[in-house]
Amino acid sequence: MTALVQHVLDALSVGSTYALLALGLTLVFSVMNLINFAYGLLLVWGGYAACVLVDAGLPFALVVPLCVLFVTALSVVMGRVAFRPFIGAPQITLLITSFGVLLITQYIAILVFGEKPRVLNTPDFLTGVIAAGGLRVPVLQVVTIASGALVVAAFYGLLHRTPFGAHLRAAAESPETARLMGIRPDRVLMIAFAISGAIAGVVGLLWFAKVGAVTPRSDMEPTLKAFIAIVLGGLGRTSGAMLGGLALGGIEVTMNVVLPSGAITYAQAIVFAVVIALLVLRPGGLSGARTEAA
Amino acid sequence: MEPLLQVSDLVVGYGATKVLKGVSLTVAPGEAVAVLGANGAGKSTLMKVISGLLAPWEGTVRFGGEDVTGMPAEERAALGIALAPEGRGIFATLSIEENLLIGATCLRRRMSAAERRGHERDVLDRVYTTFPVLAERRTARGCDLSGGQQQMLAIGRALMAAPKLLVLDEPCLGLAPKMGNEVYTVLRSLREAGQSLIVVEESSRRALDFVDRACCLKLGEKVLDGDAAEMKADELLIEAYFGLKGAGR
Numbered sequence: 001m002t003a004l005v006q007h008v009l010d011a012l013s014v015g016s017t018y019a020l021l022a023l024g025l026t027l028v029f030s031v032m033n034l035i036n037f038a039y040g041l042l043l044v045w046g047g048y049a050a051c052v053l054v055d056a057g058l059p060f061a062l063v064v065p066l067c068v069l070f071v072t073a074l075s076v077v078m079g080r081v082a083f084r085p086f087i088g089a090p091q092i093t094l095l096i097t098s099f100g101v102l103l104i105t106q107y108i109a110i111l112v113f114g115e116k117p118r119v120l121n122t123p124d125f126l127t128g129v130i131a132a133g134g135l136r137v138p139v140l141q142v143v144t145i146a147s148g149a150l151v152v153a154a155f156y157g158l159l160h161r162t163p164f165g166a167h168l169r170a171a172a173e174s175p176e177t178a179r180l181m182g183i184r185p186d187r188v189l190m191i192a193f194a195i196s197g198a199i200a201g202v203v204g205l206l207w208f209a210k211v212g213a214v215t216p217r218s219d220m221e222p223t224l225k226a227f228i229a230i231v232l233g234g235l236g237r238t239s240g241a242m243l244g245g246l247a248l249g250g251i252e253v254t255m256n257v258v259l260p261s262g263a264i265t266y267a268q269a270i271v272f273a274v275v276i277a278l279l280v281l282r283p284g285g286l287s288g289a290r291t292e293a294a
Numbered sequence: 295m296e297p298l299l300q301v302s303d304l305v306v307g308y309g310a311t312k313v314l315k316g317v318s319l320t321v322a323p324g325e326a327v328a329v330l331g332a333n334g335a336g337k338s339t340l341m342k343v344i345s346g347l348l349a350p351w352e353g354t355v356r357f358g359g360e361d362v363t364g365m366p367a368e369e370r371a372a373l374g375i376a377l378a379p380e381g382r383g384i385f386a387t388l389s390i391e392e393n394l395l396i397g398a399t400c401l402r403r404r405m406s407a408a409e410r411r412g413h414e415r416d417v418l419d420r421v422y423t424t425f426p427v428l429a430e431r432r433t434a435r436g437c438d439l440s441g442g443q444q445q446m447l448a449i450g451r452a453l454m455a456a457p458k459l460l461v462l463d464e465p466c467l468g469l470a471p472k473m474g475n476e477v478y479t480v481l482r483s484l485r486e487a488g489q490s491l492i493v494v495e496e497s498s499r500r501a502l503d504f505v506d507r508a509c510c511l512k513l514g515e516k517v518l519d520g521d522a523a524e525m526k527a528d529e530l531l532i533e534a535y536f537g538l539k540g541a542g543r
């Protein structure tokens with residue numbers, strides 16, 4: 001029983017990280033049809049920012065908001081400089097642009113920080129373990145699940161309780177009709193990049209606190225996981241993205257538990273196989289519908 | 295008097311296909327104008343140019359004495375052009391009230407926040423009084439409305455912007471005749487209140503009863519423009535000649 005609870009907590013914490021990743025990517029996709037390959041680099045830069053600030057001796061309570069702010073700003077700059085000029089452009093143009101942004105931001109990271117991993121020194125309490133009733137729960141896991149829940153709640157509050165949120169949803173549904181209402185597509189895009197960046201800031205901290213070190217190529221895994229989660233959940237829906245993220249976390253943890261130790265090496269491949277099988281059964285993803293920011 | 299809207303010698307199309315071949319149209323303040331024409335004549339294309347969704351290849355659009363030819367749709371909305379597009383364009387995932395409130399977005403640039411909130415409340419009340427069914431279902435999602443209710447919502451949403459010019463592209467498309475009559479009852483009362491408007495129709499009969507002036511498009515060219523009452527006398531001839539479907543609607 002305790003083992004089961006433990007696995008569920010594992011799945012929830014891994015899953016909520018993936019869910020947030022997928023959410024941030026989907027949000028921008030829903031208003032611009034942009035698949036942003038550079039999204040993982042936002043995490044990387046957030047990770048480096050955390051390293052630099054921690055090493056400079058700032059208290060962690062200050063590092064967290066500064067990092068989130070930094071990644072939000074970076075995301076807005078990225079959107080403003082690289083993507084805003086291409087509002088309404090064909091998807092292939094956007095794909096090429098996002099690859100370009102990926103390469104540029106990655107090479108700047110290599111130039112500035114080098115290829116070697118940079119250790120992120122997190123405060124001691126984050127590496128602690130809470131022991132309760134036979135369970136041993138890592139503090140970071142609790143923090144991850146709580147942050148995930150908080151970000152999702154804030155996101156839905158923003159999307160459904162503010163005029164900006166209504167504008168985002170309207171523009172995601174029909175950019176032309178939104179413009180007829182006086183909604184500026186460039187502003188919607190910047191808001192989407194800002195929210196998406198704030199989410200990336202949070203996930204970046206959680207991700208690198210867990211992994212322990214940042215490299216310029218640390219973007220690969222989170223980006224990949226986000227894409228799988230998005231495809232799994234159903235492209236273009238924020239609810240689907242979160243569902244896909246949680247499902248992917250669940251599948252991964254289950255694989256690690258049920259696979260015999262000899263097969264663990266192939267766990268990733270088996271996860272892919274499961275995802276593909278799911279998609280064959282439900283081509284539209286778990287949520288089964290198309291673009292909609294709701 | 296200076297026209298409210300003056301479209302001159304418009305040429306535009308999609309890709310390499312020319313759709314409008316030099317169309318002009320004026321609307322005076324307080325005037326109601328019908329744009330008639332058969333399927334594919336270019337009516338919706340003309341409305342897209344007027345609203346700013348489509349940039350013309352040649353020709354100019356002036357609104358309220360200002361040249362707005364290069365102005366994007368979101369800015370023209372702020373100037374006072376409200377298009378209720380063909381197919382209604384209701385946001386399916388937004389609630390009725392969200393749909394309505396979003397119609398007032400363009401007022402952000404014309405009014406202070408406090409002014410706008412007051413205006414939103416007033417117009418929302420008025421729209422709900424005009425369309426009680428929307429008030430009843432204000433939390434329902436756009437996709438849960440019937441076609442007729444969606445059309446009411448589209449008109450209500452356009453009115454939220456307090457437009458100087460209301461443009462309705464086939465407001466009765468796909469509606470039962472009874473529902474269509476209800477739409478026209480509302481339009482008539484708007485017109486009596488002095489609202490300038492353009493209404494696009496394939497069918498001439500109901501529109502000609504209602505407007506001051508009408509023009510007919512055929513294959514991207516304006517082939518007739520005149521007083522609605524005079525045109526009505528020739529209606530049968532017009533219908534035979536232009537292939538407009540008027541009868542029975």
Ligand SMILES: Nc1ncnc2c1ncn2[C@@H]1O[C@H](COP(=O)(O)OP(=O)(O)OP(=O)(O)O)[C@@H](O)[C@H]1O
Nearest residue numbers: 308313331332333334335336337338339340380496
């Ligand atoms: N987005 C588009 N891309 C390419 N061609 C288009 C597009 N929209 C319209 N057309 C073409 O332009 C011509 C005029 O279309 P338009 O929609 O303006 O006609 P309409 O008079 O509004 O017709 P309807 O009564 O069917 O609404 C048609 O031949 C149509 O096929």
Ligand SMILES: [Mg+2]
Nearest residue numbers: 337338339380
């Ligand atoms: Mg049309």
